[in-house]
Amino acid sequence: MPKAKLVIENLTVRYGEFVAVNKLSFQVKEGEILGMLGPNGAGKSTTIKAILGLVSFEGRIEIAGEDVSSVEVRRKIGYMPQSFSLYQNLTVEENMRFFASIYGVEKSEMSRRMDELLRIAELERWKDKLVKNLSGGMKQRLMLACSMIHDPEMLILDEPTAGVDPPLRRAFWEHFRDLNKEGKTILVTTHYMDEAENCHRLIVMRNGAKMAEGNADEIKRRALGGELILIDSIKKQEALRILKSFGFNSEVVEDKIAVLVENSAKTLPSVVEILRKHNLPVTYAETKKLTLEDAFLKFIGGENG
Amino acid sequence: MGNRETLAVFVKELKVVVREKRLLAILIMQPIILITVFGYAFSGEIKNVPAVIIDDDSSVASKQIISAISSTEILDLRYFAATTSEAVEMIKRGDIQVAIHIPEGFANDVLNKGKIEVFVDESNFNVAITALNLIERISSSLSRELNGGISVEQRYIFTTKTRMIDFIAPAIIGVVIQMLGLILSASSIAREREEGTLELIMATPLRSVDLIAGKFLAITGIIVVDIFNVMLISHYLFNVEVRGSILLLFAVQLLFLTGSIGLGLAISAVSATQLQGIQASMLMAIVSIFLSGFFYPLESMPEIARLIAYFIPLTYANIAFRNIMIKGNGLDVVYPYVGVLVFYTLLTTLLATRLLRRKISTGGGS
Numbered sequence: 001m002p003k004a005k006l007v008i009e010n011l012t013v014r015y016g017e018f019v020a021v022n023k024l025s026f027q028v029k030e031g032e033i034l035g036m037l038g039p040n041g042a043g044k045s046t047t048i049k050a051i052l053g054l055v056s057f058e059g060r061i062e063i064a065g066e067d068v069s070s071v072e073v074r075r076k077i078g079y080m081p082q083s084f085s086l087y088q089n090l091t092v093e094e095n096m097r098f099f100a101s102i103y104g105v106e107k108s109e110m111s112r113r114m115d116e117l118l119r120i121a122e123l124e125r126w127k128d129k130l131v132k133n134l135s136g137g138m139k140q141r142l143m144l145a146c147s148m149i150h151d152p153e154m155l156i157l158d159e160p161t162a163g164v165d166p167p168l169r170r171a172f173w174e175h176f177r178d179l180n181k182e183g184k185t186i187l188v189t190t191h192y193m194d195e196a197e198n199c200h201r202l203i204v205m206r207n208g209a210k211m212a213e214g215n216a217d218e219i220k221r222r223a224l225g226g227e228l229i230l231i232d233s234i235k236k237q238e239a240l241r242i243l244k245s246f247g248f249n250s251e252v253v254e255d256k257i258a259v260l261v262e263n264s265a266k267t268l269p270s271v272v273e274i275l276r277k278h279n280l281p282v283t284y285a286e287t288k289k290l291t292l293e294d295a296f297l298k299f300i301g302g303e304n305g
Numbered sequence: 306m307g308n309r310e311t312l313a314v315f316v317k318e319l320k321v322v323v324r325e326k327r328l329l330a331i332l333i334m335q336p337i338i339l340i341t342v343f344g345y346a347f348s349g350e351i352k353n354v355p356a357v358i359i360d361d362d363s364s365v366a367s368k369q370i371i372s373a374i375s376s377t378e379i380l381d382l383r384y385f386a387a388t389t390s391e392a393v394e395m396i397k398r399g400d401i402q403v404a405i406h407i408p409e410g411f412a413n414d415v416l417n418k419g420k421i422e423v424f425v426d427e428s429n430f431n432v433a434i435t436a437l438n439l440i441e442r443i444s445s446s447l448s449r450e451l452n453g454g455i456s457v458e459q460r461y462i463f464t465t466k467t468r469m470i471d472f473i474a475p476a477i478i479g480v481v482i483q484m485l486g487l488i489l490s491a492s493s494i495a496r497e498r499e500e501g502t503l504e505l506i507m508a509t510p511l512r513s514v515d516l517i518a519g520k521f522l523a524i525t526g527i528i529v530v531d532i533f534n535v536m537l538i539s540h541y542l543f544n545v546e547v548r549g550s551i552l553l554l555f556a557v558q559l560l561f562l563t564g565s566i567g568l569g570l571a572i573s574a575v576s577a578t579q580l581q582g583i584q585a586s587m588l589m590a591i592v593s594i595f596l597s598g599f600f601y602p603l604e605s606m607p608e609i610a611r612l613i614a615y616f617i618p619l620t621y622a623n624i625a626f627r628n629i630m631i632k633g634n635g636l637d638v639v640y641p642y643v644g645v646l647v648f649y650t651l652l653t654t655l656l657a658t659r660l661l662r663r664k665i666s667t668g669g670g671s
Binding site for chain 2: 049052053054071072074075077079081083084085086087088089090094097098099101102103104130
């Protein structure tokens, strides 16, 4: 089992009376991509701010075994904030150089590192342009490049693809996966379900608390308390009675019988077998796929869960 | 660690301000306009300088000199005095600025070595030089006419009286330091907050001391240019003299600048937006200008205004600058005012560091 890169224990953040994050605990393992999902105001960005020491908090946060109250620990993190925040009146290169300097990147290392990131971000041609004259996509790429200037062990990305067009979104995620393969641990918040599917594990947050944790399949299962099998038979009421007598949590939904089980793929054959033994041929059977969005909406209290 | 980060912030800060063309224009032009306008308003052309004649000779020659002087527009012969000591008193009181004494026997001596005594108000250097030059010119042309030799003896009278511009120029430097120092520093942190860069650099290992030091140096660099501009213009255009030590003056200016930047950074740490920061510092600056004895000496202000003035740092800066520039005093005289400024500077820089650090590193538990 890989070590934990980030440990958060009993994190509570208050803004005056308002409790933005409430006794939150989770870990990000070394080498994984952990996604944080949650509606606006769920406490995702506040959690990130606490990790970076931008807000005061109660609880414990450690990165690679080191308490985040130490300023040095910030060298291990690359941070890309939600809204664009670089110096508009500096050029692409000057911004990168500034962040390299304050992160303490060695002079000998600096040019090589900058060249490499400019190439990856496809900003070589624009390196002498003032940032205010760049397009939105270029700015976003520059932000990512600046957050990686010091070759951090861990990247914290707060909605990195907000307002980014689909081709660039895809390119960003390909890049994140590449970085992850190179060994970078990534903590990312997102609103996009397809992006969330790319994460090794997910945390669903609501009102400052953790509602669910696990990989995408586990999250979906937990949304219903299990998985669904949809089944139909010639005598629907009879079949329902028999399934209930076998202890299955089932009911008629629309024109099918819905059975809630722990693992739909494993259980489906035995359900079919039971009905067949009672001379109730099964006319329809399906393991119902819940989308991540369904599960997400369920957890955060949406209607169509 | 430390120097490199400070340097990075310094370079970045300078570039950001220099590329902000409108801000830069204000920063450079405002002090120049200020000193030029006040300079022309309060120094004026040298014309109709009030003067007195002590004519102990009452001869044709002395009358010739007097009529030559009164035919120019430079001197205005308003009075006749009986004795030189009376005339000197008049200069000291400020009634007149020049006294011309023609001694008894001048007409007799004029053929070989007649002399004229001229008393001038030393504090008003510009006027003194103009008046002396005029009298030299008149006496030498008279000498040629009479085939004689007249010598002009210069007598400087030391008074505490000064021209308005001599009095105001040191205060303009004080105002420029305070106003621009405050505005530049107050807007600098707030601008970073508005653009989101503050959050970003707070998430880096950059220490607040390095951030403040870098910003401080950049702002100092810009305002030192302003100080030089004001000093050069007031000296070369309006003949404002620095009678004391230039080095001491510069040191006290830097001290006051440090305090102002500290105050500006503290204001910007607590204000939510750039505009708020600038407004708060403008208010500070304007109140300071009116109550710090910018136009009138502290002694001639109403009791209440004077009480308030004692709580305004600019008051002490102005007194110190005036003492060094007008009276030529050294540290032995100005140390109480410098002491207050040292206290002010320590207080504001400490406050700024504390306020900004609280914003920057709020790590868990500690």
